[in-house]
Amino acid sequence: MTRDHTRAEPGATERRITGASIRLDGVAKRYRGQEKPAVERLDLDIEAGEIVAFVGPSxxxxxxxxxxxxxxxxxxxxxxxxxxxxVTDENPDRLRQSIGYVIQSGGLFPHWTVAKNVGAIPRVLGWDRARITERTEHLLDLVGLDPDxxxxxxxxxxxxxxxxxxxxxxxxxxxxPVLLMDEPFGAVDPITxxxxxxxxxxxxxExxxxxxxxxxxFxxxxxLGDRVLILSEGGHIEQYAPPAEILANPASPFVAEFIGSGATLAQLTLTRVRDVxxxxxxxxxxxxxAHAVLERARARGHDRIVAVDARGRPRAWPTLAEVATKPQISDYIDGRLPVVGEASTLNDALDTMLAASQGxxxxxxxxxxxxxxxRIDTVMAVIRSYTAEVRAEDDEPSYVSHTEGSADDGRRSS
Ligand SMILES: Nc1ncnc2c1ncn2[C@@H]1O[C@H](COP(=O)(O)OP(=O)(O)O)[C@@H](O)[C@H]1O
Ligand SMILES: [Mg+2]
Incomplete structure (x- = not known):
């Protein structure tokens, strides 16, 4: 019943790392006029190449x-x-050129084109135009936007x-080497x-x-997080660990409460689409x-085909009956196509199926x-296996075993 495999990188033995480690050493912040410190005293090591998610109440x-x-x-x-x-005493402007920063609403300059926005820092750094154009096209492609x-x-x-x-x-x-993101996806709809x-x-x-x-x-x-940092008021570290470990062993009642009683469903967020x-x-x-496509699909026993663009990205997912109505594969783009990435969680996949009313x-x-x-059957089979495991396990909240003597207060009745 180990689920260690669920966090493994797909077939990657050696991942390229271009990031740098980050260390906060006794860092504190007291805002002027505030009685309590916003961050009391924080020691934190972030490994190069990792994603760390900071989470906690407002x-x-x-x-x-x-x-x-x-x-x-x-x-x-x-x-x-x-x-x-x-970098404590480094020139802050120079420092910020080596740290990417993304905020909730994109923070783009509204009167600048996309290309000008993307090229902003390279221009400050004095890159020549050809290099900036090439870089901009590369990056737009990387984030899934067609440069043209x-x-x-x-x-x-x-x-x-x-x-x-x-x-x-x-x-x-x-x-x-470092990218900082502050609630980057907070302002968009759930599917986006x-x-x-x-x-x-x-x-x-990549x-x-x-x-x-x-x-x-959470x-x-x-x-997103290889590790999750759960903070409580004053920037106090409640737990800093890989998500699976937090779910299995919440370090404090605060953490247990924060992650809530949906621990079984949270397991679904640990299993990736690529793992099933x-x-x-x-x-x-x-x-x-269309005729040739129909033959090909029937020969393999399929009842749908996926129409793809020149880069292999899906445009539509018609049934064979739909394909048969046209002489050729049409250029129709289905705006509501249910699609998830391999790194998506099973929870995402389930949400996407439900939103599209497709199985x-x-x-x-x-x-x-x-x-x-x-297929939804595959997701349901995984959910059933979790529920079976949970039933087989001791129902006590696992933090109890770490906080000596404290009894189950019934907070997480299940
Ligand atoms: N510029 C500021 N001046 C005074 N107090 C601030 C300022 N920014 C944040 N705070 C206070 O510091 C604490 C931490 O805020 P913040 O870091 O924004 O929290 P979070 O991002 O977790 O919601 C809060 O009590 C907030 O009111
Ligand atoms: Mg904030």
Whole structure:
């Protein structure tokens, strides 16, 4: 019943790491005129190439801590190291050029085109134009935006999710080792949020940055974080551990309460789409002869095909009956296509199926190329296996065994 495999990288033995470690050494922040410190005294080590999610109730000091890392807020005490570099007294402007920063609403300059926004820091750094253009195109592609379509758009002509993608591209422009994100997906709808999260995980899989992401949503923290830092008021560390460990062994009653009684469902956030069995799909390109596609699909016993674009990204998921109504595969794009990334959680997959009223979702890789499909039966089988495990286990909240003598107060009746 070990679930260790659920956090494993897909087949990756050696992941490229371009990130730098971060160390907070006795860092504290007292705002002028405030009686209590926002952050009392924080010691924290973040490993290079990891995503760490800061989570905790509003006002506990997440944003303050994050902004002390790039010195948008000056610490009152303590030291901050990035890699081997003590940046506590470094010129803050220079420092911020080596740290990407993404905020909730994208923070784009509204009168600048996408390309100009993404190239902002490279321009400050004096890169030549050709290099900036090349970098901008590369980054837009990386975050899933077609450069030809979007480079010259203004932010106002894009959706919130697209603006947020541009925000990520801009933060990565100068290839910083560290990326800081403050509730980056807080302002978008749930389906878009899942896609942005998947996209971030795909990017991280390629780049291996060190990413600190603030969220108030424990589910988001468990999905994104290699480690999760749970803070309580005053920037007090309640627990700092991989999500599976937090779920299995909440370090304090505060943590147990914070993660709530939905621990079984939270397990679903630990299992990734890539960890469970996929069904293969038959793909077809726009303009392909429908008859040939139908033959191909029937030969393999499929009742649907996936129409894909030139890059292998899904456009529609028609039944064979629908395909048969046209001589060729049409260029129709289904705006409500149920799609999740391989890094998505089973919870995301379930939500997406429910939202689309379909018994399955398409599964895409980090670049959005279709890899297969996932059926609701598969997800339900995993849920059933968890429920069976939970029933077989002792029902006591596991933190009880760590806090000597304290009895089950019945808070987590199940
Ligand atoms: N600029 C500021 N001036 C005074 N107090 C602040 C300022 N920013 C934040 N605080 C206070 O510091 C504490 C931590 O805030 P913050 O870091 O924004 O928390 P979080 O991001 O976890 O919601 C809160 O009590 C907040 O009211
Ligand atoms: Mg905040």
């Amino acid at each position: 006002g506990c000091g997440k944003t303050t801590t994050l902004k002390m890392i790039n010195r948008l807020i000056e610490p009152t005490e303590g030291r901050i190291l990035i890699g081997d570099r003590d 379509t979007y480079a010259n758009r203004l932010p106002k002509d894009m959706s919130g999710g697209q603006q947020q993608r541009v925000g990520v591209a801009r933060a990565l422009a100068a290839d910083p 949020r899942v896609r942005l999260q998947d996209s971030l995980l795909g990017i991280q899989q 780049l291996g940055k060190t990413i600190v992401v603030v969220t108030h949503d 589910e988001e923290a468990t999905k 069995e996929h069904e293969p799909v038959v793909t077809a390109s726009v303009g392909e002869d 399955g979702v398409l599964v895409t890789d980090g670049r959005g190329r279709v890899r297969g499909s996932l």
